[in-house]
Amino acid sequence: MPKYNIVIIGSGLGGLICANMLSKEGYNVCVIEKNKQLGGCLQTFKRNDCIFDTGIHFVGSLDKGQILNRFFNYFGIMDKLKLKRLDEDGFNLIHFNGREYKHAMGYERFKEELLQQFPNENKGLDTYIHKLNEVVDSMNLYNLREIENNNLIDNSYITSSAFDFLNSCSDNFDLKSVLAGANSLYAGIPDKTSLYIHALINHSFIQSSWRLVDGSDQISDLLAETIIANGGTILKNSKVEELVFENDKIKFAKLSNGELIEGTDFISNVHPAVTMEMVDQNKIRPAYRHRIMNIENTISNFTVYIVLKKNSFKYQNYNYYHHNSKNVWGANSYSTDKWPDSYMLLTSANSKSDEWADSLILLSYMTYDEVKKWENTTVEKRGQEYLDFKHQKAETLVDLVEQKYPQLRNCIETYYTSTPLTYRDYTATKEGSLYGIERDCRDPLKSYVPSKTKIPNLYFTGQNINLHGAIGVAIGSMLTCGEFVGLNNLIKKIADAT
Numbered sequence: 001m002p003k004y005n006i007v008i009i010g011s012g013l014g015g016l017i018c019a020n021m022l023s024k025e026g027y028n029v030c031v032i033e034k035n036k037q038l039g040g041c042l043q044t045f046k047r048n049d050c051i052f053d054t055g056i057h058f059v060g061s062l063d064k065g066q067i068l069n070r071f072f073n074y075f076g077i078m079d080k081l082k083l084k085r086l087d088e089d090g091f092n093l094i095h096f097n098g099r100e101y102k103h104a105m106g107y108e109r110f111k112e113e114l115l116q117q118f119p120n121e122n123k124g125l126d127t128y129i130h131k132l133n134e135v136v137d138s139m140n141l142y143n144l145r146e147i148e149n150n151n152l153i154d155n156s157y158i159t160s161s162a163f164d165f166l167n168s169c170s171d172n173f174d175l176k177s178v179l180a181g182a183n184s185l186y187a188g189i190p191d192k193t194s195l196y197i198h199a200l201i202n203h204s205f206i207q208s209s210w211r212l213v214d215g216s217d218q219i220s221d222l223l224a225e226t227i228i229a230n231g232g233t234i235l236k237n238s239k240v241e242e243l244v245f246e247n248d249k250i251k252f253a254k255l256s257n258g259e260l261i262e263g264t265d266f267i268s269n270v271h272p273a274v275t276m277e278m279v280d281q282n283k284i285r286p287a288y289r290h291r292i293m294n295i296e297n298t299i300s301n302f303t304v305y306i307v308l309k310k311n312s313f314k315y316q317n318y319n320y321y322h323h324n325s326k327n328v329w330g331a332n333s334y335s336t337d338k339w340p341d342s343y344m345l346l347t348s349a350n351s352k353s354d355e356w357a358d359s360l361i362l363l364s365y366m367t368y369d370e371v372k373k374w375e376n377t378t379v380e381k382r383g384q385e386y387l388d389f390k391h392q393k394a395e396t397l398v399d400l401v402e403q404k405y406p407q408l409r410n411c412i413e414t415y416y417t418s419t420p421l422t423y424r425d426y427t428a429t430k431e432g433s434l435y436g437i438e439r440d441c442r443d444p445l446k447s448y449v450p451s452k453t454k455i456p457n458l459y460f461t462g463q464n465i466n467l468h469g470a471i472g473v474a475i476g477s478m479l480t481c482g483e484f485v486g487l488n489n490l491i492k493k494i495a496d497a498t
């Protein structure tokens with residue numbers, strides 16, 4: 001008898017959601033996580049009494065009846081989360097060319113707010129809002145409607161670009177830049193990013209936006225509690241190095257200490273290309289392996305985590321997105337000598353004070369190439385040259401931020417930084433990629449990875465299946481678990497959970 005029905009490799013949001021759903025359905029699950037902390041991008045770290053989020057800074061659609069609220073209810077964690085609703089009058093502030101524009105919460109307010117700065121754009125804004133709703137309404141999974149004939153989403157929303165869609169809404173360059181101004185949330189690229197990605201992500205945050213007070217790891221902790229309560233097993237500090245076969249099926253996940261974890265089925269929450277490295281080359285068709293290994297990934301990030309002096313910097317109940325120019329689509333086009341081209345700034349929500357921020361996070365795109373020369377090093381052992389590189393980058397970024405907040409340097413107690421190598425080493429995402437696989441509206445099949453793999457008892461889950469972000473991963477996990485318990489059965493149960 002196999003020890004576990006389902007072995008899940010990786011405890012990112014996707015792995016934990018699958019373990020929650022399947023253990024609830026009576027499966028004997030085992031989650032294996034390489035780090036000492038669960039959660040992947042939900043991990044936090046604590047310095048100088050400040051809690052820093054690393055990969056989930058805010059979430060959307062948590063009002064009653066909205067999609068993430070329904071998922072979290074089904075997981076049994078909604079009532080236990082400590083949340084802070086972002087400013088309804090402006091949860092995102094977009095800044096370029098010396099002006100600031102707000103994304104307000106709820107479509108009516110969203111439109112009213114932007115009409116104040118673009119009074120002639122009534123029609124353009126109506127077109128924009130109408131289309132966002134049309135795209136999202138058409139997605140059965142997003143609306144927890146049962147699926148017929150495998151119809152997940154209208155193909156035209158996948159193959160048309162967000163950039164072209166915005167051009168069709170208005171001729172006003174500034175308005176289009178404002179509507180795309182938070183595109184770092186999906187590493188937007190003009191000729192690649194699909195309309196549905198822009199629509200789904202913007203819609204979810206316009207519906208309602210929330211910070212997680214005292215850290216995003218509350219989600220992973222609460223999910224872990226539900227898994228244990230359902231009889232599941234979670235192994236931390238346990239790196240899976242190899243998937244060991246018996247005939248054409250996987251029998252064991254082999255850990256780096258040699259231990260073998262036996263299962264009937266295996267779900268990998270690890271990046272598909274990294275998962276392929278765990279499989280013997282002879283066990284998988286070369287063409288499949290080659291395709292998975294060579295799918296492009298989204299860009300990575302440089303992050304500065306600032307500990308603020310006590311009562312020196314006001315808490316900002318919104319996210320701030322700065323762009324050096326009104327061309328806000330910078331993900332694949334910044335030039336290293338002019339870095340940073342843009343940044344996102346946010347103050348973390350903490351339970352100590354509503355008025356003062358204790359910490360501040362600055363995020364700016366960075367390619368893997370910038371740190372490639374240290375790729376054979378490990379955390380905290382990368383050498384002085386790397387430390388100098390990080391210091392110089394952090395100072396350059398803070399210089400730019402000071403143009404907006406001239407007092408910032410006086411408020412800094414100390415700061416910490418992370419690079420694409422940090423993301424790579426903490427989550428095993430290929431080249432530290434922010435959001436995993438890059439989707440390309442010009443060739444959607446190239447980047448499509450279904451949850452079912454070519455190995456009969458191996459499945460994928462997480463951000464590479466459907467979409468990144470809390471909602472994208474929840475939907476992707478539902479697709480993975482649907483392979484075991486029936487997708488429509490699961491959809492119905494989640495839709496019924498209140």
Ligand SMILES: Cc1cc2nc3c(=O)[nH]c(=O)nc-3n(C[C@H](O)[C@H](O)[C@H](O)COP(=O)(O)OP(=O)(O)OC[C@H]3O[C@@H](n4cnc5c(N)ncnc54)[C@H](O)[C@@H]3O)c2cc1C
Nearest residue numbers: 010012013014034040041057058240428462463468469470
């Ligand atoms: C900087 C940044 C900011 C973001 N901000 C937001 C945000 O504000 N809101 C939002 O909704 N989304 C945000 N996202 C996206 C979101 O965090 C991710 O899409 C999502 O959390 C990914 O979850 P996942 O389950 O796919 O994988 P991951 O979180 O990457 O988890 C993978 C897990 O697998 C483990 N693992 C890897 N290899 C092995 C192995 N060999 N053995 C055992 N375990 C292994 C890893 O340690 C990790 O725990 C952000 C992402 C980043 C990087």
